[in-house]
Amino acid sequence: MVPLRGRSEELGKLLAALRAAGNGQASLAVVSGEPGIGKSALLAAAVEQAERQGFLVASAAAHQTDNISPLASLAPALRAGAEPLIDTDQFLELAALNTQPLWLAERLADLIGRRLAGVRALIVLDDAQWSDPLTAFVLRVAVDRLPAASVLWLLATRPSPGGPADQLSEAVSVPVHSIPLAPLTADAIQDLAADRLNHAVDPSLALQLAGVQGIPFLAEQLIAGLYLSGSDLSAGLIEGVRRRTSDLSETGRDLIRTAAVFGSEFRLEDVAALMAAPVARLAAPLEEAIQAGLLTDAGSVLRFRHELLRSAALADVPPSAQRALHGAIANQLMSAGRGAAAAAPHVLAVAQSGDTSAVATLREAARDLLSTMSITAAEVIQQAFDLTRVDDPLRAEVGVDVVSILLVAWQYDRAKAFADDLLSGTALYHGPITPDLQATLRLHLAPHRRLDVQELTVPGAAPHLAERLAAHRALAGADAPSAATDPIAQSLQQVAAAEAAQSEGRYADARDLYVAARQAEPDLGSLPPTLVEVGELYCRAESDDLSAALERARELMTAGSSWAAPQLAVLHARLEYASGNLQQAEGAAHAGLRWMDQLHDRSLAPAADQVLALVALLRGHLTQARKLAGSDPTISALLAIADGDAKAVKRLAATPQDFPERIGLLLQADALDELKRLSPSAASRGALAVVAAGNDVEQLAEAVEIVRTAQRPLLLAQAEERYGRAALESGDRKTGVPALERVLDSLTALGATAPAGRIQAVLQAAGVRRRRWAAVPPRAQEGWESLTPMERRVALLVAEGHTNRSAADELVVSASTVGTHLRAVFGKLGVNSRVQLTRLVLERFAPPPNA
Incomplete structure (x- = not known):
C-alpha cells in the first residue's frame, strides 16, 4: 500500500482507538474534512492496520442517491467480505422490517452484537454526509446498544453541521473521537507525489504542487494531468479535466457529460437510452473514460472516481443543456418504471414555481418513499409544496400531504406548526380556507391526542368530518361518548367508551369495546391500530386472559408499529411482571426507556420506572428502587414498608387505578372496600377472598385456590404466605410449613429474593431445618x-x-x-x-x- 503522508498524528488517534476497541472499549471516530482532503486515504490506512491486527473489517461508502433506498449506505458493510456481519437469511429478514425502522435497528444491533461476540471489529462508513436516513438512525441505535463490544465505528464526512455524523456524535454514549483533517504541508505533498511517481519530484513539478494548497486529491490529479495548478482551484480542475477529455472520442466526451448530469453514480443502460445509442456502442467510449481516470466500474453501476471530477465535467455542460438533460432523465426513469423517487432529484433540478406536472411527480415520489423512508418523503413533499403558488388551491391539498407525511415521520411539532401556519392566512397560503380543509388538518393531528379541545370543533365541516371531530372530543374527555354513523367516528367513540370503562375498572366491557373499535379500516382521524390493541391487551390481561395477552404483546414487539414502541414496551413490561417474569419485565422496561429516547418522547418514562422500581423492591435493591421512585406515592409507600414503617401499608389502599399489579398491593393493604369494587376476575375474586378470610385457615385455603387459577405467581405467593402464616399461628405446622416452603421455592425461582428472605426467616424461626436453604443474598455489611x-x-x-x-x-x-x-x-x-x-x-x- 502507498504510504500515508502527513497524517501520522491523525492515524495515531485511530490506532489508539483501535487498541481500545481490542480491549473491549467501543468508540466512535469521525474523520471530517473538505472534499479531496484525504479522508478516504486515512480510512484505508486504518483498515489496513486493523486487518493486520486480525480485526474483522466491514466497510462501505454512502452515495448521493442513497436517500431514496432504505439502508443503502450501510448494507454493503453488512454483507461485505468472506465473513459478513450478517448472513443472507438474516439480511432478508431485515428487508422485511424496512417499514419499521425501530424494530429493524433493534434487530440489526442484536445481530451485530452476536456476530461481534469475542471478535474485534472495525466498521467503516465513508462519505457519511450522504447516508440515507435509515442508515443514520440504525447507526445511532446500534452504536448505543453495543458499548461493551470490541468495535470501533469509523465515519468519514464532509463538514455538515447537524448532518448524520453530528447527530450520531451527539446521540451516542460511547467515547467520540473527532479527527478534523487540515491541508497537508508542502513537504507531505511532495512526498505524496514522489510515492505516486516512484521517483523524486523535479523542481518544475514542485512549483506546480505548491498550487494545490495542501489538498492531496488535487496533487494526485495534477500528476495524472487532470488538474492545472493556479490560484483558482475549481478552474484548475475544470481545465485539467477538459484537457484530458479532449483526447477522448466524441462519443466518449458525450458519455462523460451526460453521466455528469445523472450524478456521481449511474447505470450505463440509462446513459445509453438518453444518448439513443446501443449499450454495445458505448463499451469502447466507457473504456476510454476509465483509462482517463474519470470513471470506475463498480459492477452494477458506474461511478466518477471523485465527486470533484464529476463537478469539473459538469462545468462543461451549459446550464440550458443541463436543464434539458435533467428533464429527459426524469422522463426516462419514469417511463422505464424506475419510480418517481428516482426521478425526483432531476425533476427538482428543472422545476419552476407553478409546475403542476413536477408537483404531481414529487407527490408520487413522497408516497412511494413514505413506508420505508419517511424522513426523505417529508423533504420531498415539502419541496412539492414550495413549487405551488401561494394562491393556488392545490397548495392547500399539498399542504395536507405535508402534515400527514410529517406525522408519519414522527415530527408532530413540525406538522402542528405547519398546519397552524397554513390555516392562519399568513404568507404560507393565500387560497380559500374551507371548513373541510380545517377539519382535515385537525383530524390528521388529532390521533396524537395533543390538540386543545377547542381545536376539535370546526363549524360547517362535512358531516363525517364533524362526527370524527366529535369523537375525538369524547376521547379528550370533553364530551361523553355518543352515537355516530361514520365508521371511523364509531370506532373512535368505542375507544372513548373503552377508556372510560377501563378507568372504572370494568375491564371485560373495555376489552370488548376495544375489539369492536379495531374492526374499522384505518382512515383519516383514526387511531393507530397498534395503540388501540395495547388498550385491548391490558384489559384482556385483567380479565383472566393474561397468558394470551402476554403472548400477543411479545408478537407486537416486532410485528406492531415501531412508532408505538414505548407503549408496547410498557405494556409488555407490565404483563411480564404480572406473570412473575422479573428479568423479562426489567428488560422490556429498559427497552421502552431506550426507545423513548430514540423517539424523543419520554411521556411514558414514569410507567416504565414503576415496573423497574417494583422489580428492584422484589430483589431487595432499595437504593435502586428509591432512585426510580421519583414522586410516585405508591413506590414511596412500598419503600417505607421495606424500611420498617408498618403504618405505610394503609397508604397502599390509594393505589392508582392503572398501577402495575394493583390487586397485589390492595391485598397487602387489606383494602377490602377497594377490592370489592374491582371488576370480577380470578385475581380480584381471590384477593378479596383472602382479605375477607382474615386468619380463618380453611377460608384462606379456598381463597388460595381461586388465586391459583389467575396464573399470577407473585399474587399467589402473597395469598399462600398468608395461608401458611395463619396455619402456623394456629399451631398447624403440617399445613403451614409446606405452604410457606412452596412460597419460598416459588419466590426464589422468580428471583424475588427480598420476600423470599422474609419467608425463609419465618421458617427458620419456626424451627424448620433444610439441608440447603434458598440462596438468598446476604445483607450488606455497611451502608x-x-x-x-x-x-x-x-x-x-x-x-x-x-x-x-x-x-x-x-x-x-x-x-x-x-x-x-x-x-x-x-x-x-x-x-x-x-x-x-x-x-x-x-x-x-x-x-x-x-x-
Whole structure:
C-alpha cells in the first residue's frame, strides 16, 4: 500500500482507538474534512492496520442517491467480505422490517452484537454526509446498544453541521473521537507525489504542487494531468479535466457529460437510452473514460472516481443543456418504471414555481418513499409544496400531504406548526380556507391526542368530518361518548367508551369495546391500530386472559408499529411482571426507556420506572428502587414498608387505578372496600377472598385456590404466605410449613429474593431445618442496605427530630432498645452524631429536581 503522508498524528488517534476497541472499549471516530482532503486515504490506512491486527473489517461508502433506498449506505458493510456481519437469511429478514425502522435497528444491533461476540471489529462508513436516513438512525441505535463490544465505528464526512455524523456524535454514549483533517504541508505533498511517481519530484513539478494548497486529491490529479495548478482551484480542475477529455472520442466526451448530469453514480443502460445509442456502442467510449481516470466500474453501476471530477465535467455542460438533460432523465426513469423517487432529484433540478406536472411527480415520489423512508418523503413533499403558488388551491391539498407525511415521520411539532401556519392566512397560503380543509388538518393531528379541545370543533365541516371531530372530543374527555354513523367516528367513540370503562375498572366491557373499535379500516382521524390493541391487551390481561395477552404483546414487539414502541414496551413490561417474569419485565422496561429516547418522547418514562422500581423492591435493591421512585406515592409507600414503617401499608389502599399489579398491593393493604369494587376476575375474586378470610385457615385455603387459577405467581405467593402464616399461628405446622416452603421455592425461582428472605426467616424461626436453604443474598455489611427494618425506622425517626424516648414511644419499645439500634446505625453508616445522621438521611431521601 502507498504510504500515508502527513497524517501520522491523525492515524495515531485511530490506532489508539483501535487498541481500545481490542480491549473491549467501543468508540466512535469521525474523520471530517473538505472534499479531496484525504479522508478516504486515512480510512484505508486504518483498515489496513486493523486487518493486520486480525480485526474483522466491514466497510462501505454512502452515495448521493442513497436517500431514496432504505439502508443503502450501510448494507454493503453488512454483507461485505468472506465473513459478513450478517448472513443472507438474516439480511432478508431485515428487508422485511424496512417499514419499521425501530424494530429493524433493534434487530440489526442484536445481530451485530452476536456476530461481534469475542471478535474485534472495525466498521467503516465513508462519505457519511450522504447516508440515507435509515442508515443514520440504525447507526445511532446500534452504536448505543453495543458499548461493551470490541468495535470501533469509523465515519468519514464532509463538514455538515447537524448532518448524520453530528447527530450520531451527539446521540451516542460511547467515547467520540473527532479527527478534523487540515491541508497537508508542502513537504507531505511532495512526498505524496514522489510515492505516486516512484521517483523524486523535479523542481518544475514542485512549483506546480505548491498550487494545490495542501489538498492531496488535487496533487494526485495534477500528476495524472487532470488538474492545472493556479490560484483558482475549481478552474484548475475544470481545465485539467477538459484537457484530458479532449483526447477522448466524441462519443466518449458525450458519455462523460451526460453521466455528469445523472450524478456521481449511474447505470450505463440509462446513459445509453438518453444518448439513443446501443449499450454495445458505448463499451469502447466507457473504456476510454476509465483509462482517463474519470470513471470506475463498480459492477452494477458506474461511478466518477471523485465527486470533484464529476463537478469539473459538469462545468462543461451549459446550464440550458443541463436543464434539458435533467428533464429527459426524469422522463426516462419514469417511463422505464424506475419510480418517481428516482426521478425526483432531476425533476427538482428543472422545476419552476407553478409546475403542476413536477408537483404531481414529487407527490408520487413522497408516497412511494413514505413506508420505508419517511424522513426523505417529508423533504420531498415539502419541496412539492414550495413549487405551488401561494394562491393556488392545490397548495392547500399539498399542504395536507405535508402534515400527514410529517406525522408519519414522527415530527408532530413540525406538522402542528405547519398546519397552524397554513390555516392562519399568513404568507404560507393565500387560497380559500374551507371548513373541510380545517377539519382535515385537525383530524390528521388529532390521533396524537395533543390538540386543545377547542381545536376539535370546526363549524360547517362535512358531516363525517364533524362526527370524527366529535369523537375525538369524547376521547379528550370533553364530551361523553355518543352515537355516530361514520365508521371511523364509531370506532373512535368505542375507544372513548373503552377508556372510560377501563378507568372504572370494568375491564371485560373495555376489552370488548376495544375489539369492536379495531374492526374499522384505518382512515383519516383514526387511531393507530397498534395503540388501540395495547388498550385491548391490558384489559384482556385483567380479565383472566393474561397468558394470551402476554403472548400477543411479545408478537407486537416486532410485528406492531415501531412508532408505538414505548407503549408496547410498557405494556409488555407490565404483563411480564404480572406473570412473575422479573428479568423479562426489567428488560422490556429498559427497552421502552431506550426507545423513548430514540423517539424523543419520554411521556411514558414514569410507567416504565414503576415496573423497574417494583422489580428492584422484589430483589431487595432499595437504593435502586428509591432512585426510580421519583414522586410516585405508591413506590414511596412500598419503600417505607421495606424500611420498617408498618403504618405505610394503609397508604397502599390509594393505589392508582392503572398501577402495575394493583390487586397485589390492595391485598397487602387489606383494602377490602377497594377490592370489592374491582371488576370480577380470578385475581380480584381471590384477593378479596383472602382479605375477607382474615386468619380463618380453611377460608384462606379456598381463597388460595381461586388465586391459583389467575396464573399470577407473585399474587399467589402473597395469598399462600398468608395461608401458611395463619396455619402456623394456629399451631398447624403440617399445613403451614409446606405452604410457606412452596412460597419460598416459588419466590426464589422468580428471583424475588427480598420476600423470599422474609419467608425463609419465618421458617427458620419456626424451627424448620433444610439441608440447603434458598440462596438468598446476604445483607450488606455497611451502608443503608445493611440496616435492618427496625434500624431504618429508628434512623428515620431520629432524622425527623425524635429523641430516644419519643422514638421509643412511637415504636412501642424501650428507650434503651432505641439506643442499641441507634449505635448499630451509627456504625453501619459511618457517622458519629445525630446531626450527621440527619444530614445523610435528608440527602438520601431528598426529592429529585423538578419532582
